[in-house]
Amino acid sequence: MLTFKPLSGAAKSDRLVPLAYLLQVDDVHILLDCGSPDWCPEFDDGLNVSAHWETYCQSLKEAAPTIDLVLLSHGDLAHSGLYPYAYARWGLKAPAYSTLPVQAMARIAATEESESIRDEQDVDAGYQSDQPQDGEDKVEDSGERVDESGPSSAVQRKAKYVATPSEVQEAFDSINTLRYSQPTHLQGKCQGVTITPFNAGHTLGGTIWKIRSPSAGTIMYAVNMNHMRERHLDGTVLMRQGGGIAPGVFEPLARPDLLITDAARADVLSSRRKDRDASLIDTITAALSSRSSLLLPCDASTRVLELLVLLDQHWSFARLKYPICLLSRSGREMLTFVRSMMEWLGGTVSKEDVGEEVTSGGRDGGKRGKKRKKDNDEDDDVIGAFALRFKHLEFFLNPQALQQTYSSKDPKLILAVPASLSHGPSRSLFADFASIPDNVVLLTSRGEEGTLSRVLFDRWNNAQRAEDKWDKGKIGSNVMMDGSLSIELRSKVALQGTELEIFLQRERAAKEKQTAEQAAMARNRQMLEADEDDSDDSESDSDSEDEAEDVERALGDDAGDDDANGMQVDKPPPEVKAPRRRRQKGSSLDGDGQDTNKDWSRSLTLGMDLDAADEGGTRQLLSFDIYLKGNVSKTTSFFKSAGGKEGAQRFRMFPYVEKRRKVDEYGEVLDVGMWVRRGKILEEDSNEDAREEKEKEEEAKRAPREPPSKFVSRIVEVQLACRLLFVDLEGLNDGRATKTIIPQVNPRKMIIVHGSPSATEALIDSCSNIRAMTKDVFAPSVGESVQIGQNTSSFSISLSDDLLASMKMSRFEDNEVGYVTGRIAITASSTVPILQPLSNAPTSPSTTTSTSTSSPSPMPLRTLPDRPRPIGSLPTLRLPHSTMIGELKLTALKSRLASIGIQSELVGEGVLICGTKGGGGLSLGESLGESVAVRKVGRGRVELEGGVSDVYFRVRKEIYGLHALVAA
Structure with missing residues (x-):
């Protein structure tokens, strides 16, 4: 039985991103995608976007520990952005699979988002959803905004689930990477499930997942596909010319038992690619020729590649000298990854282009060849460096670096992340960029609901004529923006003046308090160790006294008895106690109480205080260099006390210790040397770990310390004077392609996700008008579970040994199947019925008996007599079915x-x-x-x-x- 539940990105919903779905195949729980929303929405129209995201995150948090498999289809934030946080904080430790480019691109996108948001807000402490008033500066201290002009209003804090950069690296390092068309047979709880990735287009490494289960059949998860060939990618493998069951459909993906697909653009008619490219290039050329600049918001890893290839080709063809500036922290790293994955690229960027570039470079001799070599980046030695060199592209980490290189009057094309304009460089640049006349803001995607990018898109789309809107297949015109727009800018600024002094005072007080706590802990530890030593000494003294008493009791020796020579041996009075002296490890005391530092393996020091009442507590210590064990005879004391009186001291001689083999409780001989060697190895390993930790701590100390800073947010009133244009470069199927491809795939059952209400209804109506198309089409909403195969009844039955021996099995794919006929018998010793062969049942040619539970004896049933067979005819035999x-x-x-x-x-x-x-x-x-x-x-x-x-x-x-x- 299959159970499908959308956590986010469901059908008939206005919030299409992020995408995350739970698929249960029997007992295996599969998470399809794990996207993250935009954590910095605009506060407008009462969309209640934050509540929707909070519900999604809580649902994923509850389901994360029970998930057995994670499949990621695309490397953008909408499909993979929340996976690092769920992996690090929510226990999403299930095996995860993706293609190599999806792993690399998702890592870059998540790292870019993490660093950008954490440089503007204290995301670990939360944020307020109340909007500050115009002209007020708000300071975020520990994640809360504080109004400097007065007390703050009620605080409604919402969590931002943004992982740290180290958590992002650790999470994506755990992902298993696959190649296209590589079937993988899973093990463990997922045993029997086979997953295979196929090319989906749209993004580098984008995946259509084919899931094969013995009980559920074939499941295909295909969202955000693109059948069109682009400049850096080929179209999806789903559409391929050729015959077969469904012409034009890739044979391994045809006729699945269940198809999970999206209807995001089922009601959209896209314009021709030629017209889109021409409109984009003409707008850029006209703006730069008029000494104006352009701002093009883009993503950090996936769709920006298509823009870079398009712009680089146009710059080379038109020989433009204007700079292309990419504002991204991970821009260089992204291109380095892409250059090492040339086998995943398609379109006009291929290995053949590499050979042509190398050949042309070889023909260039002298100064031109040296100049070409000098223009290359430091990482041009990797495969594909010539094909993705982008000679006209310049990288900048932040807007400040861009302003130091180029002034606001210099014409340039700026590609800034993120595409949603909700935070980061693109947002801060827009505040200054939009107020300059003749500047152009180019949008290539609509953006998420509630973001600044969607606000600008709605303004542009509402300004178009009805026949020129974006979903009518026409290219709209740019519009002149007017009016004002209030946006909130967040940043991190260094502390100065009184704030810096207060911070330093608090830091010094905290250090002093920490030092005092450490000192107190050290004193407590020393006191505990001293108490432990005292207890050890008292236990050893009591043990020696008990041993001496045992010896005297064995010899029958009492106080005042005669020794071997008939001399009376005096015993110290019971009230005179020998003072205890702490003995340090590795040292012994001589008779004067001095440390002799003798290197004995083990020594016993005894001290007696003789005639303490008369001599004022004078003490004489007697030391033995060896530890003697066993019974000894009495002897005459030849030691004199300090007062000249003879004292009685029994000492031991001629020790003998029986050597016994050390065995454990099971009688096995213990190899002490082995344990000693293992202990040394463990000690060396621990020393190496401690050394590595110490080196890391030293490196952290040597690293430049970030100056004390605070998070500040302010409201800026932007006077809009620039031009605005939207050109659709999302690289997704439109309604015509979607309604053509799905009927050719011809699934037995279909689930529609990721679509607006109008788009979902358009796709359902299109499929219902096709007679050969399935009628089992589901469109669940967020949190709604859809069960497929719930009417199937299953029973448990045990096959007898005789039946198994008589079965003839035939192999089909990975299974063996056979036809059985028998009768069910129930035994008193088992609750599971047993299927036995029919030959074991009592049969008779003339009568047949039947047993009833209500009748104590069987009742014969009358049967018809056999018909006479003609003489000489063969008996009729029933052919096997x-x-x-x-x-x-x-x-x-x-x-x-x-x-x-x-x-x-x-x-x-x-x-x-x-x-x-x-x-x-x-x-x-x-x-x-x-x-x-x-x-x-x-x-x-x-x-x-x-x-x-x-x-x-x-x-x-x-x-x-x-x-x-x-x-x-």
């Missing part, structure tokens, strides 16, 4: 026939002529005889027409070989 499993593909049959020497040709829709002579351009041997025709006349029906010949039987045999024959 056979079933052929599989679906014939004429292209597969043609390949198999070619391998055995039979040539064939597709001459029409669903007709394959085999063994054709002469007219068809095929020549066969004379032994093959006449030709035959293989025709598909319906679902599961194949006709083979032709005379009885060798070709007929060989073709029929190959048709049978493409199916699994199951006989009853």
Whole structure:
């Protein structure tokens, strides 16, 4: 059973991005795309965009730990932007798959967004959704805006789920990359599921995912496709010229069991590509010729490549000298990645262009060749550097660097990120750029709902005539903007004056407090260690005393007894206690109490305080250099006390320690040397890790420290005086292409996502008017679950050993199938019924018995007598019923026939002529005889027409070989 649930980007919705869908195939939970919205919307029209995003993020957060597989289709923020945050913060650790360009482009786009937003706002602490008043400066301290003129109003904080740059790198490093048409058989919980990526167009590495499940069949996830060939990409592989089941559709993607596709532009009629390019180039040339500048907002990784190739070709053809400025932190890195992935490119940018550039470079001799070599970037030695060199392109990290190089009066074309104009360089440039007359703002995408880019697009579209609007297939004209527009600009500024002094004072106080806490912790640790040493010494002293008592008890020795020579041995009175002395590790004390620093393996120091009452506590310490163990005999004391009196001290001699083999509790001999060696290895590893951590800390200390700063937001009133033009360069299918491709794919069931209400209804109406098109079309809304196959009843049954032994299995694809006939028996020892062969059932030629649970004894049933058989006639035998499993593909049959020497040709829709002579351009041997025709006349029906010949039987045999024959 299949369950599909849109988390965002559903059908019949005005908010088309981001895209994220949950697909459950049996017990496998698959996340299709994980996009992020624009985190900095405009506060207008009460769209409640932030609430929609919050709902989406909470739904994804709840589902993240249960997801088993993640598939990313495109490398932009709308499809992959939220994956780093979900991976790092929400536990989305499931295996993720994408193509190599999608991984690289998504990493660049997410890094660009993370650094750009974090340089303007404190996203970890949240933000306020209340809009500041005109002329007021707001300072964001710990993520909250504070009105400098007075107390702030009620705060409504919303989280911005923006990952850190390090989290972005870690998340995308964990993605598994695949090549186009590379089937991957998954393991673990996803065992049995096979995924295959195919080219979708639109973006570099854009993917159509084909998911194959033994129980659910074939599922195809195809969103944001483009069938048109562009300058840097080929069109989608879904549309390919050729015959077969559906002419024009790539055979492996035809007739899926479920198609998940989008209807974003199903009601849009796009203009011709030639007209769009001409309008863009004419506008740019006219503006630069009049000494004006152009601002072209763009994305950081995907669609900007098409713009760069188009502009570079025009600059080279027209020999323009105006600069093309790209404001992006990751522009150079993006081009470096693209140059290393030339095999993924198409269109006019290909490996052949590399060879032509290298050849032309070789022909250039002398100064011209040296100049060409000098103009190359430092990374031109990689593959594809000549094809994507972009000699007229200049990179800038921020608007300040651009202003230092070119003044506002110099004509130039500026490509600034992001395309939505909601934050970053494009927004800050627009505030100054739009107020200059004759400047031009060029939009190449509509932008998300609630962004500044969508606001400008709506102004341009409303200013066009009804027949020239963007969705009518015409190219509109540029409009002169007037009036004013209030926008909020956020930035990070360094602290100065009193604010800097206050910050430094707080920092010093925090350091002092931290130092005091560390000192207190160190003192507490020392006290704990001292207490531990005291407890160890007391335990060792008590152990030695207990051992001495055990020896005396074993010898029968009491206080005041005679020694071996008949002398009385005095024992210290019980009230005189020997003072405890802490012994340091690795040292021993001599008789005077001095440290002798002898290198003994182990030493025991005993001290006795004799006649403490008379001598005022004078103490004499006795030390033994070796540790003696075992029972010893009594001896006469020859040590004198400090007062001259003889003291009694028993000492031990002639030690003997029995060496025993050390074994564990299971009797295995312990190899001490092995553990010592392993301990050394672990110690070395820990030392290396500590050394690496220390090096990282030193590098962090050596890195230049960022000056103290604060986040400031201000409202700017922009007087609009520039020109505005929209040219559609999103690179997506329009309504005509969508309504043509889907019926040719001819899915058995279809789910529509990512479409406005009008576009969704237009696609549903188009499919319903086609008789051969499926009627099972679903368009779920956000949070709505669609179940496919819920009416199928499943039962658990166990096959007996006799039945398994009698089954004849046939192999079909990755499975083995067989036909079984038997009776169900229920045993008292098992709750699962058992299917047994019919031969085990009691049968009789004349009677048949039936057992009922309500009757204690079987009741015979009367049957009709056998009809007399004529004398000499053979008994009638029932032919076994056979079933052929599989679906014939004429292209597969043609390949198999070619391998055995039979040539064939597709001459029409669903007709394959085999063994054709002469007219068809095929020549066969004379032994093959006449030709035959293989025709598909319906679902599961194949006709083979032709005379009885060798070709007929060989073709029929190959048709049978493409199916699994199951006989009853």
